[in-house]
Amino acid sequence: MLSPFDPFWPFRWPLSGDVAQRFFSPALTVNYAGDAAVEGRVVADVASYGRQIGWLNELVLALVDKELPDSHTVANLKGAVAAIDNIKRWHGTSLLGGAVTALDRLQAAHPDQYWSLLDSRVQRWTHADSRSE
Helix, strand or coil, rough: CCCCCCCHHHCCCCCCCCCCCCCCCCCCCCCCCCCCHHHHHHHHCCCHHHHHHHHHHHHHHHHCCCCCCCCCHHHHHEEEEHHHHHHHHHHHHHHHHHHHHHHCCCCCCCCHHHHHHHHHHHHHHHHHHHHHH
């Protein structure tokens, strides 16, 4: 990190200091088990997969050795579970709200397309229900 006065600032290379940024390439594909948006927020805001697995490993190994798990590890895991639940809840609410807003906008701007979309969805549901009987 640069100090308030750094006489060598002209000689610093770009990104040579403290950089904390996630870089994603369009060529890089990450296969998430669930919703990619939720998984991305969990990894970015809560804990990496490695950290989560580390906590679980510590707990399992303690239980295998018939010892009490480290209270700090248990607290970390409980905090992560609560944070992940909040992300899932927020994301679900956000998706529903976005869908309702989009449908309202579609109905206002293009009522024929709105009703056509709803009819096609109802037909799809009706067809799926008739196949399951």
